[in-house]
Amino acid sequence: xxxxxxxxxxxxxxxxxxxxxxxxxxxxxxxxxxxxxxxxxxxxxxxxxxxxxxxxxxxxxxxxxxxxxxxxxxxxxxxxxxxxxxxxxxxxxxxxxxxxxxxxxxxxxxxxxxxxxxxxxxxxxxxxxxxxxxxxxxxxxxxxxxxxxxxxxxxxxxxxxxxxxxxxxxxxxxxxxxxxxxxxxxxxxxxxxxxxxxxxxxxxxxxxxxxxxxxxxxxxxxxxxxxxxxxxxxxxxxxxxxxxxxxxxxxxxxxxxxxxxxxxxxxxxxxxxxxxxxxxxxxxxxxxxxxxxxxxxxxxxxxxxxxxxxxxxxxxxx
Amino acid sequence: xxxxxxxxxxxxxxxxxxxxxxxxxxxxxxxxxxxxxxxxxxxxxxxxxxxxxxxxxxxxxxxxxxxxxxxxxxxxxxxxxxxxxxxxxxxxxxxxxxxxxxxxxxxxxxxxxxxxxxxxxxxxxxxxxxxxxxxxxxxxxxxxxxxxxxxxxxxxxxxxxxxxxxxxxxxxxxxxxxxxxxxxxxxxxxxxxxxxxxxxxxxxxxxxxxxxxxxxxxxxxxxxxxxxxxxxxxxxxxxxxxxxxxxxxxxxxxxxxxxxxxxxxxxxxxxxxxxxxxxxxxxxxxxxxxxxxxxxxxxxxxxxxxxxxxxxxxxxxx
Amino acid sequence: xxxxxxxxxxxxxxxxxxxxxxxxxxxxxxxxxxxxxxxxxxxxxxxxxxxxxxxxxxxxxxxxxxxxxxxxxxxxxxxxxxxxxxxxxxxxxxxxxxxxxxxxxxxxxxxxxxxxxxxxxxxxxxxxxxxxxxxxxxxxxxxxxxxxxxxxxxxxxxxxxxxxxxxxxxxxxxxxxxxxxxxxxxxxxxxxxxxxxxxxxxxxxxxxxxxxxxxxxxxxxxxxxxxxxxxxxxxxxxxxxxxxxxxxxxxxxxxxxxxxxxxxxxxxxxxxxxxxxxxxxxxxxxxxxxxxxxxxxxxxxxxxxxxxxxxxxxxxxx
Numbered sequence: 001x002x003x004x005x006x007x008x009x010x011x012x013x014x015x016x017x018x019x020x021x022x023x024x025x026x027x028x029x030x031x032x033x034x035x036x037x038x039x040x041x042x043x044x045x046x047x048x049x050x051x052x053x054x055x056x057x058x059x060x061x062x063x064x065x066x067x068x069x070x071x072x073x074x075x076x077x078x079x080x081x082x083x084x085x086x087x088x089x090x091x092x093x094x095x096x097x098x099x100x101x102x103x104x105x106x107x108x109x110x111x112x113x114x115x116x117x118x119x120x121x122x123x124x125x126x127x128x129x130x131x132x133x134x135x136x137x138x139x140x141x142x143x144x145x146x147x148x149x150x151x152x153x154x155x156x157x158x159x160x161x162x163x164x165x166x167x168x169x170x171x172x173x174x175x176x177x178x179x180x181x182x183x184x185x186x187x188x189x190x191x192x193x194x195x196x197x198x199x200x201x202x203x204x205x206x207x208x209x210x211x212x213x214x215x216x217x218x219x220x221x222x223x224x225x226x227x228x229x230x231x232x233x234x235x236x237x238x239x240x241x242x243x244x245x246x247x248x249x250x251x252x253x254x255x256x257x258x259x260x261x262x263x264x265x266x267x268x269x270x271x272x273x274x275x276x277x278x279x280x281x282x283x284x285x286x287x288x289x290x291x292x293x294x295x296x297x298x299x300x301x302x303x304x305x306x307x308x309x310x311x312x313x314x315x316x317x318x
Numbered sequence: 319x320x321x322x323x324x325x326x327x328x329x330x331x332x333x334x335x336x337x338x339x340x341x342x343x344x345x346x347x348x349x350x351x352x353x354x355x356x357x358x359x360x361x362x363x364x365x366x367x368x369x370x371x372x373x374x375x376x377x378x379x380x381x382x383x384x385x386x387x388x389x390x391x392x393x394x395x396x397x398x399x400x401x402x403x404x405x406x407x408x409x410x411x412x413x414x415x416x417x418x419x420x421x422x423x424x425x426x427x428x429x430x431x432x433x434x435x436x437x438x439x440x441x442x443x444x445x446x447x448x449x450x451x452x453x454x455x456x457x458x459x460x461x462x463x464x465x466x467x468x469x470x471x472x473x474x475x476x477x478x479x480x481x482x483x484x485x486x487x488x489x490x491x492x493x494x495x496x497x498x499x500x501x502x503x504x505x506x507x508x509x510x511x512x513x514x515x516x517x518x519x520x521x522x523x524x525x526x527x528x529x530x531x532x533x534x535x536x537x538x539x540x541x542x543x544x545x546x547x548x549x550x551x552x553x554x555x556x557x558x559x560x561x562x563x564x565x566x567x568x569x570x571x572x573x574x575x576x577x578x579x580x581x582x583x584x585x586x587x588x589x590x591x592x593x594x595x596x597x598x599x600x601x602x603x604x605x606x607x608x609x610x611x612x613x614x615x616x617x618x619x620x621x622x623x624x625x626x627x628x629x630x631x632x633x634x635x636x
Numbered sequence: 637x638x639x640x641x642x643x644x645x646x647x648x649x650x651x652x653x654x655x656x657x658x659x660x661x662x663x664x665x666x667x668x669x670x671x672x673x674x675x676x677x678x679x680x681x682x683x684x685x686x687x688x689x690x691x692x693x694x695x696x697x698x699x700x701x702x703x704x705x706x707x708x709x710x711x712x713x714x715x716x717x718x719x720x721x722x723x724x725x726x727x728x729x730x731x732x733x734x735x736x737x738x739x740x741x742x743x744x745x746x747x748x749x750x751x752x753x754x755x756x757x758x759x760x761x762x763x764x765x766x767x768x769x770x771x772x773x774x775x776x777x778x779x780x781x782x783x784x785x786x787x788x789x790x791x792x793x794x795x796x797x798x799x800x801x802x803x804x805x806x807x808x809x810x811x812x813x814x815x816x817x818x819x820x821x822x823x824x825x826x827x828x829x830x831x832x833x834x835x836x837x838x839x840x841x842x843x844x845x846x847x848x849x850x851x852x853x854x855x856x857x858x859x860x861x862x863x864x865x866x867x868x869x870x871x872x873x874x875x876x877x878x879x880x881x882x883x884x885x886x887x888x889x890x891x892x893x894x895x896x897x898x899x900x901x902x903x904x905x906x907x908x909x910x911x912x913x914x915x916x917x918x919x920x921x922x923x924x925x926x927x928x929x930x931x932x933x934x935x936x937x938x939x940x941x942x943x944x945x946x947x948x949x950x951x952x953x954x
Contacts, residue, residue, distance in 0.1 A: 042365035047678035070393025075706025091907040102929035271409040293420035360683035388711025611738035
């Protein structure tokens with residue numbers, strides 16, 4: 001259907017509703033819930049190399065990409081400690097990208113600065129996948145969140161998703177909210193008033209005629225299919241006092257079990273510190289670990305697609 | 319014969335004599351001394367991922383597992399510097415294990431604390447292989463030691479194995495002694511009196527009717543097929559003075575050549591500092607480097623077995 | 637033609653003209669400019685392990701070898717931070733090499749000391765590839781430089797190559813000059829008088845009847861097919877004042893474009909700091925990034941050759 005060969009994956013907003021659905025559908029080809037994985041999976045991208053350029057650490061994202069790349073037969077190179085690279089000898093960002101570009105077939109980049117992935121794509125002649133650029137974008141996280149919701153609910157239209165925690169600085173929830181706005185999904189925002197969803201995002205939702213509600217606490221009678229909880233990240237705060245005031249307001253303790261019992265599925269991008277109580281983990285509606293695993297299938301699909309190694313005919317038949 | 323698919327490899331004492339023999343037999347399938355390696359080896363575990371969680375460094379064990387995993391077609395993820403992972407952000411041990419579990423097909427774990435591998439296995443739903451948990455267990459080391467002895471002697475029953483060095487704190491020799499106690503192997507313990515084999519182990523040997531002798535020095539007329547030398551490890555001592563007193567008492571200098579000439583085969587788990595003189599290395603009965611290489615075959619076998627990728631029919635025919 | 641199976645790659649001067657040409661020819665088999673890469677490439681060295689022993693960091697060389705090894709199906713083990721290995725526990729260089737030797741099929745070694753690669757080859761029973769040993773040798777760099785020149789010019793005899801920058805301490809230019817001396821290549825040396833080509837090299841060129849010229853500045857009417865620019869490396873200077881005096885004398889600023897326009901192809905081993913202006917990068921005759929990529933093909937060829945995995949009949953047909 002769609003040809004993603006050579007395409008950069010920089011910003012979730014670069015993708016139409018149809019393209020997102022195509023990616024989710026392709027991810028199913030790698031998910032044992034839908035298909036039996038066989039030898040054809042393992043060699044999809046044999047002989048290809050992914051260069052992981054992690055200019056800041058991000059264990060889960062890095063490990064997930066490394067696993068996904070190798071599961072479809074790729075080799076991996078790269079770094080996760082930029083201090084250990086030539087950068088300390090004075091080499092420019094552009095040169096580092098270009099050199100890694102010359103050794104690899106796809107670049108996966110994590111960087112603390114907004115816009116860094118786009119800058120890399122401008123100098124690279126192989127596809128660049130943004131694995132998080134500062135407060136800006138982390139499109140594969142958004143795609144795996146969407147995939148998890150679709151997989152668990154069976155569909156996207158007609159459901160309700162509540163987003164809770166840090167809605168002001170939370171890159172993850174902003175991107176997910178906009179991605180969900182393509183679909184007939186009701187959105188519920190739950191946060192302390194100092195951490196509520198920024199107006200610029202609410203205006204976009206209004207334009208797209210998305211139905212949403214806002215709460216400054218978790219409602220007792222929450223009517224939602226999913227609750228997406230995020231951590232209040234200290235590093236996003238300029239004022240440490242503001243952080244201390246709100247950090248423990250929106251944690252989910254053992255009493256959240258009653259929501260899970262009523263059918264609310266609990267998602268979390270992980271890692272968690274204390275914002276989700278471990279006693280909830282064993283509940284079948286606590287789906288954050290399978291959410292993490294879904295990241296594998298999305299990343300296998302994206303790597304295969306941008307390398308042009310997933311044949312369109314196969315894609316059609318899915 | 320035995321189905322190890324999904325099984326954790328935590329403690330050498332979890333394995334019956336028959337299971338140990340089955341593992342040794344399977345390892346032969348990867349050893350060029352017995353078989354010509356071919357393409358079928360390389361793809362045994364294609365598409366599978368080993369996550370190596372090294373909470374403390376252990377170069378040889380880590381490199382050996384990485385080589386073994388890749389030699390049978392696996393990809394590898396993981397870390398060997400827990401400071402660099404999310405743990406420093408406050409993530410729990412359980413969450414780290416569960417996340418890596420969601421990206422991988424088998425976990426290989428090294429940890430400074432006794433019992434850590436078991437704790438990991440309790441939360442993981444994929445097999446866990448203990449690559450050393452503190453002073454407790456390191457079962458793949460024991461298996462490679464057994465394999466080396468069986469390979470060099472041609473059999474296990476009827477031989478004599480001398481264990482020398484730190485027999486009090488030495489995890490390696492404790493585990494090997496117990497594993498050998500399944501067989502008709504005479505054991506000789508050689509150590510300074512402050513580092514002799516603990517009573518609890520001797521009692522087990524007595525129960526199993528193992529014949530053993532104890533010496534506080536290397537006997538001139540040592541009657542043994544193997545001498546297993548271990549380093550007196552400073553880090554196992556609480557009292558540094560005790561360490562200084564004994565550390566140089568049981569080193570093997572160039573004069574040990576006369577034992578090698580008489581047919582005693584010298585083993586060592588490596589690394590060595592000064593406890594085996596390099597002038598002995600070239601002697602055909604100094605077998606510590608081939609002992610290290612045997613670790614590859616044991617680990618290839620175990621990875622293939624716990625992944626269910628070594629077919630029982632093939633196993634039977636060996 | 638030539639059988640490189642098991643051969644060490646230590647010093648460019650160990651190779652005859654004919655052997656160098658055979659290696660360059662083999663590298664073409666991995667270069668998409670000459671062949672369509674297919675599945676047969678990916679599995680050339682399947683089941684084989686390269687151990688990368690980087691006793692000092694060298695990002696580009698390490699990443700290039702890792703990519704090359706994986707592109708032909710190999711797994712990789714090793715270290716690039718010797719502090720993190722057993723060496724800090726007191727293990728000897730020889731033991732580290734022997735242990736890695738026991739886990740791998742080829743060793744790739746980078747070391748700050750001249751002669752280290754040879755020392756490793758003396759204790760290893762698998763092939764050792766020198767990835768740079770101090771001020772001494774970096775033969776795969778020289779081979780990729782030769783390959784780049786041959787690929788760009790279509791041949792080696794009859795061309796002119798100018799070498800500029802640090803010709804006194806520059807290992808790269810010394811080795812390239814000697815390698816080029818096998819062919820009918822005119823050489824031009826451009827450097828500050830304190831950094832000129834050492835007499836010992838000029839004497840060899842004289843013996844081999846190589847035509848060369850020397851300049852203490854970049855001539856306006858440079859008659860050369862290639863200009864090979866190198867950085868004046870601070871770490872090679874004993875006297876920091878000498879370094880400061882010459883470091884900016886031989887940088888190429890935007891005005892070098894007129895040379896590129898006239899057909900001079902600009903090479904550089906990278907990384908560069910300020911010695912080549914980025915405005916030149918987009919010029920088709922600025923070939924340093926494709927030069928870097930050529931390192932992949934040379935390293936794939938060498939790994940395949942020393943492993944005996946490139947069949948002679950295939951080699952003949954190229």
